[in-house]
Amino acid sequence: MAAPAQSVTVPAISSRLLLLSGLSVALLLLLAYLVGFDQGAVSQSGMYLHELMHDGRHLLGVPCH
Amino acid sequence: MRTFGQLLVRGLIVGLFAGLLAGTFAYVMGEPRVDAAIAIEEANAGAHTHDHGDEHAASSSEEEAPLVSRSGQKAGLFLATGLSGVALGGIFAVGFTLLRRKLRTGNDAYAALGLAAAGFIGIVLVPFLKYPPNPPAVGDPETITRRTVTYLLTIVIGLLAVCAGVALSRWAARYGDVARLAGGVVGLVVTVVAAYLILPRINEVPDTFPATLLWQFRFASLGTQATLWLLLGFGYAATVARRPSEQKVNA
Numbered sequence: 538m539a540a541p542a543q544s545v546t547v548p549a550i551s552s553r554l555l556l557l558s559g560l561s562v563a564l565l566l567l568l569a570y571l572v573g574f575d576q577g578a579v580s581q582s583g584m585y586l587h588e589l590m591h592d593g594r595h596l597l598g599v600p601c602h
Numbered sequence: 603m604r605t606f607g608q609l610l611v612r613g614l615i616v617g618l619f620a621g622l623l624a625g626t627f628a629y630v631m632g633e634p635r636v637d638a639a640i641a642i643e644e645a646n647a648g649a650h651t652h653d654h655g656d657e658h659a660a661s662s663s664e665e666e667a668p669l670v671s672r673s674g675q676k677a678g679l680f681l682a683t684g685l686s687g688v689a690l691g692g693i694f695a696v697g698f699t700l701l702r703r704k705l706r707t708g709n710d711a712y713a714a715l716g717l718a719a720a721g722f723i724g725i726v727l728v729p730f731l732k733y734p735p736n737p738p739a740v741g742d743p744e745t746i747t748r749r750t751v752t753y754l755l756t757i758v759i760g761l762l763a764v765c766a767g768v769a770l771s772r773w774a775a776r777y778g779d780v781a782r783l784a785g786g787v788v789g790l791v792v793t794v795v796a797a798y799l800i801l802p803r804i805n806e807v808p809d810t811f812p813a814t815l816l817w818q819f820r821f822a823s824l825g826t827q828a829t830l831w832l833l834l835g836f837g838y839a840a841t842v843a844r845r846p847s848e849q850k851v852n853a
Contacts, residue, residue, distance in 0.1 A: 546603055546604050546609075546702070546710050546842055547603070547604070547609065547698070547699045547700075547702040547703065548603060548604075548605060548606055548699070550700065550703075554606055554699070554700075555700075557606055558606070558696045558699065558700060561610060561692060561696055562692075562693055562696050565688075565689045565692040565693050565696075566689070566693070568685055568688065568689040569685075569686065569689040569690070569693075571685070572682050572685045572686050572689070573686070574750065583669075584669055585669055585670065588668070588669045588670040588674075588675065588678075589670050589674060589675065589677075589678035589681060589682075590675075590678045590679075590681055590682035590685075591670070591675050591678065592628075592632070592633065592636050592675045592676060592678065592679040592682070593625070593628070593678060593679045593680075593681070593682020593683050593686070594682060595632075595636060595735065595736075595737060595738065595819075595823070596628040596632040596636070596679065596683075596735075596822060596823050596826045597628075597682065597683065597686055597735075597823070597826060597827060598726065598729065598730060598735035598823050598824075598827060599735070599750075599753065600733070600735075600736075600741065600746060600749040600750050600753050601736075601738075601741065601746075602738075602741055602743045602746060
């Protein structure tokens with residue numbers, strides 16, 4: 538039924554892979570939070586980064602004030 | 603076979619370029635609308651500058667220079683879209699790594715394109731249709747927490763709806779190709795419509811806000827995100843695709 542995966546380029550699922558995946562996603566979500574939602578608590582820049590990325594937030598569809 | 607690191611780095615790089623080009627789209631198509639909306643916002647609030655302050659308490663005595671100038675914010679647009687691209691590209695790459703074996707195609711490029719389409723529908727389209735993005739001058743600052751939570755909820759629901767579509771599509775596949783496609787659409791649409799009915803309705807667009815400007819802004823926002831996901835999908839597909847010469851050697 539399933540088409541055989543002829544050219545599987547990805548490594549086999551292992552606990553090490555899952556750990557690396559989890560860590561990467563956590564860091565990347567933090568980055569996304571920094572752009573989309575942070576108001577200085579994470580960036581420690583006051584509202585500077587928040588204001589700097591104001592237009593991007595609006596145009597990326599994130600709710601903003 | 604490629605290592606996790608190779609797959610991830612490709613996603614980060616492709617995401618960065620996709621984000622910067624989406625930023626270019628946003629700069630050309632979106633910034634004029636943001637400027638127009640801010641002009642309305644400033645007219646509404648008297649001379650109050652756009653600094654996320656409490657607009658209800660805005661008074662001339664509280665006025666201060668904005669933390670970042672408008673031209674600074676226009677440069678910051680590229681920072682925001684670039685970093686978003688990196689984040690989404692990396693998460694996309696992790697998703698590709700973990701889900702590749704579950705995708706029923708022998709072609710890695712098709713797998714990447716399918717995953718990008720799924721991501722665009724779940725992360726962009728489903729939230730967009732329920733809670734369309736708003737320009738400055740629209741939105742009550744006091745409801746921002748509620749709007750943020752419902753927005754994030756629509757992303758989760760969007761991704762679940764895609765999964766529901768895939769699951770139903772695979773189940774219906776035994777009845778033929780048309781059933782397979784119809785199953786996918788039904789699974790997706792039913793989940794999304796049910797969620798739309800349950801989620802709270804939010805409309806904070808003032809009656810006086812120009813409808814054309816609102817439409818143009820939202821279209822620019824959708825275009826920005828579509829640009830990002832299109833480039834991410836095709837870019838990542840290109841980096842994992844095997845060249846014809848490589849394919850012959852491995853076959």
